[in-house]
Amino acid sequence: MAILLEDNTKYNLPRMYKIRQIFPNDELVNIPEIIRQKMMVTDVSKKILPGMRVAVCVGSRGIKNILTIVSTVVNVLLEKGAKPFILSAMGSHGNGTEEGQREILSSYGITEDNLHIPIVTKVNVRKIGVLSSNVPLFFDQEAIKADLIIPINRIKIHTDFVGDIQSGLCKMLVIGLGNQKGCSTIHEVVPSKFSQIIEEGAKTIIEKTNVGFGVAILENGYDKTACIDVIPAEHIVAQEKILLKTAKKYMPFIRLTAVDVLIMKEIGKNISGAGYDPNIVGRSSVLKEFMLPFPKIKKMILLDITDSSHGNGIGLGLFDIITKKVFHKLDFEAMYTNAVACKCIEDVKIPLMVDTEEEAIRIAVRTIRNVQKKNLKIVRIKNTLQLEYIEVSEALLPEVKKNEYMEVQT
Template sequence: MDTLDDLVVPEATVLEACGDTPLPEFGLIERVWNTDPIPSDRVESAAAEAVESLDFDDVPEGGEVAVGAGSRGIANLSSIVRGVVGAVRDAGYDPFVFPAMGSHGGATGEGQREMLESLGVTEDAIGCEIRSSMEVVRVGETDDRGVPVYADANAAAADAIVPVNRVKPHTDYDGPVESGLSKMLVIGMGKQRGAKTAHEWAIDWSFRNMIPEITGKLLAELPVAGGVAIVEDQFDDTALIEGVPPSGFLDREAELLERAYDLLPTVPFDDVDVLVLDRQGKDVSGQGM
């Protein structure tokens, strides 16, 4: 396997390719943001407080609550999930975590468990069982197009479902909701089968229209108690953790997406002629940057 040094283009090669073309003068600038992240020792309690906004009215005492966690490198993810799990248990319910990550982790139950563990979400760290399986159930189909809707079998069998995810702009499409709670329900909780179906239909339908409609179907058919939304600041620190109840779910997520756009770090120019990147990749963003 290539190392990072193997992938570096030698300076001599760059100079030879560029020739004697004179370069413009360079200057060093620094972008400064005033941020107010949640202190790391407050993240877990903030996540627990977010659970208070969710709707567990129809959940029996001791009922099972499926907490969805994804494959993205979210700041303080383990602490946030632990806070949600603890609050659910303190409320008198029995929580477990399930991977809500579509086909990531090699589209295997063990691979998705390992993906969570690589992000610090282990059973010891969060204080509850992780149930990882690629088995899904068909929840129904969309009204107009008849697109089948799938959900993780463990989550669908629980008395309540709580997705935990970061709300942020998506790199491939824009819409009222992009990356966040709704997309986790549709694609993450849909596992490999749901993700494949969604991506196939996205060609003709578009994610901006598909995600809200399928989310509405899932909210109507499954016991989604709401979700715990995370917004990060320009330095990828936790800026906000909020419980989003099922009532007004899509509307509130759209508002949180606007907040995420406000906190998105951007290049301080409207137009650039050349952009040189130190690092890019799928681990950084969907399109590499």
């Protein structure tokens, strides 16, 4: 089927240039040593007693060095005579099932063979309280039975809401360990109240369960580990608010003002809970305000979904054009389970589909009004997490060369 007229295929697409973007580059070099030092601080170490069953909680995010971080925490616990086990803490991800969540953990190397401790992915929950607006609070039964609970998560601005508390330890406690039922219940709250309800829920969980301390991770704009903090339970809420401000300063972004066509090579649950970070491109079904500068983008193209997403293509619905490769990788049950739980079904609508990237670009250009084909402003990025190197068309080079934080590589 010929989607385009012949005239729309005769012009040459612009040459693309590789660009390096410069961001703050703090990086930890000896992660195990830093974690050990922080776990030996009295306020933390006194909480670990011999014989304790300790739930080490791990989520679905693609966190840099996650296996090293988790294994170090586990080794310290074992050395102190505790009995740690890994507990999945990922809400509705992995279809909200034991098998799906175990598969996600395995994709990050979080396995019994690697860690030599049990991996528990049961998804049963118990109601432990009622929050504001009569919202019930559910919590993982295996966590409730544990003598000590240790959430491990990255602190980051969120894709669907703003506030003093966003992605991090508090959200893992309230939504990650709420499993599918708890996740769906919390998402009844309007986005404007989400940060508030997560803070309230985290305080309730810390008060009513055996949360001992949390391991908070910050990443820089180059997708590298910039900071790790081990926070006693009683300080998690207050310290997370401080760390969120630092995390925002580390965030990468696209240092351009206007783009005709943005090509994104991949989205995925290991990149962002929404598949991609809306704060980077300024396109969301939920957010009304964004935390980062972003270019004005006319059309967005998606080429692929990460293998680590296991077919969950949430986020594709906000693109204008996708490849058929994207469509054929979709696991609709996994994707729809996530979208319904999060009440964001707009994010899983199927856009126009084409065979190739070139066809997608030409259709995108054809559907932009008053575009100048000789001066097309096209940007290609890998994903919204890795933005050090991007590609731009020739029409964007003058803007690039004026920016001291951008370098032309080719």
